[in-house]
Amino acid sequence: MAAISVKHLKKYYRVHQKEPGLLGSLKSLVQRKYFNVEAANDVSFEIKEGELVGFIGPNGAGKTTTLKCLSGLLYPDAGEVQVLGFNPWDRKQTFLKQISLVMGQKNQLWWDLPPIETFNLNKEIYEVPDAQYKKTLDELVQLLEVEDVLKIQVRKLSLGQRMKCELIAALLHSPKVLFLDEPTIGLDVVMQKKIRDFIKEYNQKHQATIILTSHYMGDVEELCQRIMIIDKGQLVFDGQLSEIIQKYADHKLVSLILNQAVDPKVVAKIFPVKEFVYPKLVLMVKRDQIASTTARALEQLPVADLSIEEAAIEDIIRELFTGKDYA
Amino acid sequence: MKKYWTVFKTEFQKSSEYRLEFFGHMIMGLFTFAVMVFVFRAIFQGNPEIAGYTFSSVFTYLVMTKFLHPAIRWNVARLLADEIKEGRLSAYLLKPFGVLRYWFSLFWADRLVDILIRLSLIVAFLVLLPRYFSFPGFGTTLSFGLSLVLALFLNFTFNILLSLFAFWVTDIRLFSTAIDLAVGFFAGALVPLDFLPGILKPASFFLPFQYLLYFPIRVFQGAVGPEQTWVGMLISLGWLVALLILLDYFWRKGIKHYEAIGQ
Amino acid sequence: MKPLVSEIRRYLRLWRLLLRLSLSEMLMFRINGLLFGLAPIVWAATVLIFLGVIFSKVKTLGGWSLWETVFLLGVSETVFVVYWASFLINLRNFINEVRTGRFDQSLLKPINSRFLVSFRTLDFTLLGSFINSLAIFVVSLAKVSDQIHFSRLPGFLFLLAAAYAICYLFHFIFASLAFWVVNARPFLDWIFEIADFGHYPAGIYPPSLRMFFTFFIPILFFGYFPTAFLLGRLDNLYLGIAILLILALSIISRLVWRAGLQRYQSASS
Numbered sequence: 001m002a003a004i005s006v007k008h009l010k011k012y013y014r015v016h017q018k019e020p021g022l023l024g025s026l027k028s029l030v031q032r033k034y035f036n037v038e039a040a041n042d043v044s045f046e047i048k049e050g051e052l053v054g055f056i057g058p059n060g061a062g063k064t065t066t067l068k069c070l071s072g073l074l075y076p077d078a079g080e081v082q083v084l085g086f087n088p089w090d091r092k093q094t095f096l097k098q099i100s101l102v103m104g105q106k107n108q109l110w111w112d113l114p115p116i117e118t119f120n121l122n123k124e125i126y127e128v129p130d131a132q133y134k135k136t137l138d139e140l141v142q143l144l145e146v147e148d149v150l151k152i153q154v155r156k157l158s159l160g161q162r163m164k165c166e167l168i169a170a171l172l173h174s175p176k177v178l179f180l181d182e183p184t185i186g187l188d189v190v191m192q193k194k195i196r197d198f199i200k201e202y203n204q205k206h207q208a209t210i211i212l213t214s215h216y217m218g219d220v221e222e223l224c225q226r227i228m229i230i231d232k233g234q235l236v237f238d239g240q241l242s243e244i245i246q247k248y249a250d251h252k253l254v255s256l257i258l259n260q261a262v263d264p265k266v267v268a269k270i271f272p273v274k275e276f277v278y279p280k281l282v283l284m285v286k287r288d289q290i291a292s293t294t295a296r297a298l299e300q301l302p303v304a305d306l307s308i309e310e311a312a313i314e315d316i317i318r319e320l321f322t323g324k325d326y327a
Numbered sequence: 328m329k330k331y332w333t334v335f336k337t338e339f340q341k342s343s344e345y346r347l348e349f350f351g352h353m354i355m356g357l358f359t360f361a362v363m364v365f366v367f368r369a370i371f372q373g374n375p376e377i378a379g380y381t382f383s384s385v386f387t388y389l390v391m392t393k394f395l396h397p398a399i400r401w402n403v404a405r406l407l408a409d410e411i412k413e414g415r416l417s418a419y420l421l422k423p424f425g426v427l428r429y430w431f432s433l434f435w436a437d438r439l440v441d442i443l444i445r446l447s448l449i450v451a452f453l454v455l456l457p458r459y460f461s462f463p464g465f466g467t468t469l470s471f472g473l474s475l476v477l478a479l480f481l482n483f484t485f486n487i488l489l490s491l492f493a494f495w496v497t498d499i500r501l502f503s504t505a506i507d508l509a510v511g512f513f514a515g516a517l518v519p520l521d522f523l524p525g526i527l528k529p530a531s532f533f534l535p536f537q538y539l540l541y542f543p544i545r546v547f548q549g550a551v552g553p554e555q556t557w558v559g560m561l562i563s564l565g566w567l568v569a570l571l572i573l574l575d576y577f578w579r580k581g582i583k584h585y586e587a588i589g590q
Numbered sequence: 591m592k593p594l595v596s597e598i599r600r601y602l603r604l605w606r607l608l609l610r611l612s613l614s615e616m617l618m619f620r621i622n623g624l625l626f627g628l629a630p631i632v633w634a635a636t637v638l639i640f641l642g643v644i645f646s647k648v649k650t651l652g653g654w655s656l657w658e659t660v661f662l663l664g665v666s667e668t669v670f671v672v673y674w675a676s677f678l679i680n681l682r683n684f685i686n687e688v689r690t691g692r693f694d695q696s697l698l699k700p701i702n703s704r705f706l707v708s709f710r711t712l713d714f715t716l717l718g719s720f721i722n723s724l725a726i727f728v729v730s731l732a733k734v735s736d737q738i739h740f741s742r743l744p745g746f747l748f749l750l751a752a753a754y755a756i757c758y759l760f761h762f763i764f765a766s767l768a769f770w771v772v773n774a775r776p777f778l779d780w781i782f783e784i785a786d787f788g789h790y791p792a793g794i795y796p797p798s799l800r801m802f803f804t805f806f807i808p809i810l811f812f813g814y815f816p817t818a819f820l821l822g823r824l825d826n827l828y829l830g831i832a833i834l835l836i837l838a839l840s841i842i843s844r845l846v847w848r849a850g851l852q853r854y855q856s857a858s859s
Contacts, residue, residue, distance in 0.1 A: 075856045096698060110615070153618060358783040522643045
């Protein structure tokens with residue numbers, strides 16, 4: 001049986017539109033215009049136990065909404081959702097004891113107390129036996145290297161340390177299903193890697209089913225074999241990461257800083273320009289042409305600095321919609 | 328000069344945005360007001376007149392305090408005290424008197440909207456409850472207005488003076504509420520000063536706080552004769568001058584202390 | 591039967607833990623005089639002077655003597671601090687959490703959400719007020735002791751417990767409105783202000799108003815009725831009314847909470 005099963009999930013919000021200005025405010029007092037925002041529109045998928053799946057998509061695409069439906073925070077408007085055999089929104093205690101949701105921006109640690117106190121509290125709330133609690137705590141603390149910060153007030157910790165402790169708090173009861181909503185948001189590159197490594201290791205060790213949402217391509221590349229792309233509430237891709245990279249992220253961005261002005265029209269004729277705002281010139285170059293294009297650019301353009309980046313997830317997804325088909 | 332006007336304008340707009348909250352607070356004040364009315368009604372049951380008041384005049388007095396007391400209250404002081412506490416005065420130190428003018432603009436922006444709304448509410452009451460109110464004559468209204476302006480100036484100066492404590496004490500919040508309560512009491516916010524027993528009555532008539540609320544309201548009620556009105560206003564003006572002198576003195580001392588600490 | 595007992599024990603254990611955490615939280619702050627500020631004393635002074643003023647002009651207020659009225663003040667204020675510290679602060683925080691979406695955290699826990707919402711912290715910041723009002727209570731108790739019949743003590747204690755329940759349930763219902771209205775805090779503020787009617791002997795209010803404050807907005811139960819009962823001024827009937835009120839309010843609050851949760855879970859963004 002699949003750990004998570006979603007069939008034709010639909011969830012929309014009614015939002016009222018307010019016209020700007022004073023007249024708009026007055027109007028909205030009398031008559032409100034509503035329209036539906038489809039946060040999830042006929043989404044279906046199945047996830048097996050132990051899978052590490054990534055949900056990606058631009059902001060507002062419906063990732064968080066789907067996660068909230070899976071964790072029982074939201075009722076779907078249509079469709080079926082089963083997690084570990086439960087209807088999440090019944091919020092049965094046995095269900096809640098087996099899942100965990102970590103939201104990047106909203107934390108559960110008590111702000112003015114050391115993390116260890118929140119951990120203790122969770123132990124009581126989740127009714128974790130003493131021995132198991134000690135074992136799990138030690139393991140997590142070691143893995144995340146936070147021995148020194150356990151007794152320091154949360155408010156005094158850095159963002160990275162806080163995130164690590166949030167993860168511990170979420171995993172003390174050894175959930176079978178873990179939902180991670182933007183876990184690396186706001187963290188520096190080093191910390192992002194550390195968190196990613198931890199998640200990978202945890203998944204392998206405990207066979208926990210993990211769904212990770214992110215709008216960082218990097219999170220997903222490192223961690224997930226299987227990716228689901230959600231855009232405008234629809235599941236537009238569900239498959240292996242390697243497929244996407246091959247099929248859709250076939251280019252990289254070469255950013256050049258020029259130290260002399262050049263005629264944009266001339267540049268556009270010779271190079272695949274994505275955008276050019278002097279002194280920054282960004283080229284969209286196919287992967288197999290990066291070396292040659294970069295060499296040409298260094299030769300023919302007055303380049304002061306150069307960097308090569310992954311295509312932005314938004315670009316990939318945009319490409320997915322403009323004319324290419326996703327079979 | 329222009330920048331003070333800008334400060335005034337922005338604060339004015341901010342105050343206007345809190346209109347809903349304002350009305351929420353007004354409705355809340357209504358309940359405590361109602362309780363007071365019932366209490367005084369019970370007191371006046373056996374006695375037609377107490378300390379020179381009838382129930383009707385006490386009612387009027389209570390209405391006026393309900394509307395005006397929040398306008399004569401501790402507000403700017405906390406902000407200035409915070410700035411002192413957090414060492415943000417350095418920017419102002421180049422032009423010390425500019426600070427006071429800045430806060431003055433802030434104060435008035437905040438108070439002006441407040442006062443205007445409250446005064447219009449009082450007028451509304453006048454129209455709706457002719458039994459308790461009678462339209463005071465022009466002279467009385469003028470005196471009332473003048474004494475109210477004086478009250479606001481007094482309140483401002485007193486506010487700033489107290490906030491200066493922040494130069495020496497880490498957190499004025501320790502006693503700001505207590506002072507607010509005490510000042511309100513001696514301003515006649517809880518009960519007309521004429522009712523106070525024993526030594527409290529002469530004490531309250533000695534202190535300047537009576538000019539914040541009690542005096543303007545009594546002028547409005549026509550309980551203060553023309554001579555006494557002038558005397559009262561002169562005395563409150565005198566208090567204002569005294570407070571300004573104290574303000575200047577303590578400001579200088581405070582700044583020296585501030586610099587000495589090396590903020 | 592057994593699972594019920596273990597459930598109760600579990601919640602008691604949790605409550606003790608939450609208490610300990612609140613205490614730790616409070617100690618983490620520098621203990622500044624905010625806890626023991628002057629304000630409660632000054633406030634008490636002004637109110638006592640006011641009462642002195644009243645009773646210098648009349649012998650009784652609504653049939654109560656000076657010390658009975660002071661006693662009423664002592665009881666009202668003391669119980670208020672208890673209400674505030676134990677659940678009012680939490681209900682106010684709850685309203686904020688619903689607004690900011692932090693309420694999700696409470697929903698994710700395998701624990702009764704009402705419990706978490708109502709008793710999360712114990713707020714110690716009113717400690718100064720508590721000591722203050724307790725002092726008033728004790729002093730005035732001595733002065734009215736000859737009016738207190740020992741036999742009325744159980745009823746008094748019962749009414750105190752009932753007051754807690756009624757005050758809690760009543761506030762809870764209005765706090766739950768946070769599920770529908772963006773800012774539900776004014777509701778709680780208004781209840782607080784209306785409760786001022788319970789600080790004076792109810793004899794000064796017309797009977798219709800008394801009825802209103804007994805059955806409709808039962809603020810007279812918060813502190814006035816227990817005091818009146820202890821002083822021999824209240825009929826046993828009110829014990830029954832208290833029970834009925836608790837029942838009614840329990841049902842209403844349950845319904846409102848369920849409806850509110852449903853609404854929250856169907857439209858949260």
